Amino acid sequence: MSLAKPNRATLTILHVMAPFTPIMPEQYIGTQTWEEIDLQGHEWTKRELAKLTTKAMKAGIRATALVDVLNNSHRSRPDVMC
Numbered sequence: 001m002s003l004a005k006p007n008r009a010t011l012t013i014l015h016v017m018a019p020f021t022p023i024m025p026e027q028y029i030g031t032q033t034w035e036e037i038d039l040q041g042h043e044w045t046k047r048e049l050a051k052l053t054t055k056a057m058k059a060g061i062r063a064t065a066l067v068d069v070l071n072n073s074h075r076s077r078p079d080v081m082c
Contacts (some may be wrong), residue, residue, distance in 0.1 A: 004061045011056050011063040017047050018070045042067065 004011040020037055050063035056063035 001054055001059055001061055004056070004063075005059065007010070007061075011061050013049055013052050013065045014068060015049060016068050016070055017041060017045065056077075061075060 001011060003009070009063065020034070045067050049067065053063045053065045
């Protein structure tokens with residue numbers, strides 16, 4: 001935030017998620033359980049990013065939040081990545 005405000009830049013908050021995989025290949029987890037785990041992860045991420053975006057906006061900084069799945073983060077072309 002210390003770089004975005006004085007430069008009147010938009011702060012882009014990016015959270016990259018790795019696909020969830022079982023620890024041991026012989027584990028079986030049903031499709032519905034996988035979907036639930038994935039959904040809970042995305043919901044948690046969205047809540048946390050909303051908190052950060054709100055904090056930035058209260059500080060007078062334009063902010064956007066993005067969620068990306070591993071290996072797709074190259075699509076965004078940020079000026080500064082920390």
